């Protein structure tokens with residue numbers, strides 16, 4: 001079977017199949033979305049214009065039996081940052097697309113104004129269907145309606161009303177094995193991009209899950225099996241992640257004095273224990289929910305969970321650290337049930353929880369509602385769904401909210417909100433926030449592992465020294481992992497267990513017939529970053545955008561009373577492997 | 593001298609302590625984290641992250657009067 005790309009033209013409502021070009025053979029996930037964007041999207045285009053493209057791609061290992069291989073990458077020119085964007089999620093569709101040999105779906109053009117469509121994807125056929133009844137509907141309702149229409153085995157990708165309104169914090173929802181639509185490619189406003197195309201949902205109609213084809217299936221299965229054992233043996237992926245989820249970090253980061261509290265005023269939150277992973281795990285158990293839950297078939301780490309309300313009914317799945325932080329400590333809120341309710345609301349409306357929490361915290365800073373006011377926060381989020389002017393401001397993210405209400409302390413880089421680690425108390429993550437081509441994104445180079453968690457070495461979190469190097473190495477490795485479609489949490493094994501890299505290479509080689517070595521692993525990551533940097537340079541970004549907001553350099557953060565003091569000229573050495581991109585930047589800009 | 597110990601995640605379960613609560617210990621000057629853990633009935637091999645007064649520390653770091661110590665097993669997330 002030849003791998004293919006499905007092209008969906010929303011202008012003439014045609015779908016076509018394209019054999020996968022040789023150039024893309026070893027690319028998947030972020031590697032593929034970023035390359036297609038660089039090749040096909042004019043960097044200077046408006047993100048909501050018909051020239052922008054919405055790209056969905058499973059990883060190179062999507063549809064295989066490799067553990068953790070079911071992440072789906074969504075890419076495009078970001079309506080939030082104006083730069084290149086990849087955001088990935090779990091759910092069922094990556095394994096399905098991988099099983100069908102569909103390496104990417106590229107949505108281009110724009111439907112006639114006022115028309116809304118759904119895309120049906122089958123093994124050899126794809127169809128656009130006009131849908132009036134789904135307009136304005138939330139992600140939960142859309143998913144239920146689609147399951148009524150087809151069956152529960154289909155995979156669903158959808159946007160909520162925020163995406164239809166083209167709000168820049170709109171994300172993309174993907175259904176998980178339990179049928180919850182709560183798997184989000186949340187960051188960068190990619191839901192707005194899909195909304196601008198007039199496409200409400202993509203439905204993948206197949207039962208197939210682990211049916212990718214292999215160059216050498218036996219070799220592959222042996223490596224995959226061994227990798228499962230390695231992940232289970234690792235104390236993070238085998239014990240604490242399944243037990244406490246990512247939310248186990250609340251207490252760690254709070255104890256480290258790096259939990260951004262009340263819009264970056266303090267590094268410790270007095271209510272941390274109430275929203276901690278340990279507390280969450282206990283409540284889940286008492287209420288008959290579930291910890292140790294997989295977000296996609298083939299996940300063996302299972303950091304996800306199902307969080308029930310007081311009556312034992314499912315409230316949201318999953319409840320994660322970044323969300324808990326953004327809607328919790330960042331807003332001075334210490335009520336886990338209120339946070340879970342806001343999480344559900346965000347999932348339904350289809351907005352990024354991090355950006356939304358960020359914006360609500362900024363609204364609190366502006367005095368719209370007081371810090372700690374959970375009901376007020378819920379009210380603001382509900383206004384996004386209603387599409388009121390205030391709701392649209394909040395739904396446009398923290399930068400717009402800050403600008404509208406005259407707030408100086410707004411924690412964004414390239415207009416994207418910072419996440420749950422204060423860069424003054426953990427300088428490595430500050431380097432990643434500042435320099436990632438994605439805008440502030442902790443997952444792009446998770447220096448927290450080395451600064452605080454003592455995984456794969458140690459660099460003092462409070463010193464500016466050595467932070468650029470760890471961020472660089474992690475950003476490169478992460479770009480490759482995102483390209484394989486592997487969940488980022490394999491990184492804890494990667495950093496600590498030597499065997500990991502060899503097993504990943506063995507899976508790549510037995511899947512594709514290649515003979516990759518560790519150098520190729522690094523080279524791919526560097527190439528992806530160069531492609532992304534090059535796009536951003538051509539879109540008008542300069543090194544001036546690779547900076548944190550200046551309040552991080554001038555306001556000390558208690559309890560450490562530190563500022564962010566990694567020198568700008570050091571930040572500029574992060575991409576030392578991409579000097580030619582920097583030199584070409586001026587030339588490229590004039591060509592666009 | 594008196595110090596406070598806070599224990600998290602499965603270390604707390606193992607030692608039958610409440611997560612994140614302050615436990616007071618009387619120790620001699622020059623006591624190390626490892627010795628404090630032994631006193632609390634926590635296996636040092638289960639501990640990966642140590643903080644003294646919110647600062648990163650090691651198992652062989654010595655504690656001072658009034659210090660607040662937090663300990664964790666291997667933790668991850670993002």
Ligand code: SF4
Nearest residue numbers: 295299301303304487
């Ligand atoms: S470890 Fe967590 S994020 Fe990763 S694939 Fe499993 S459930 Fe999803």
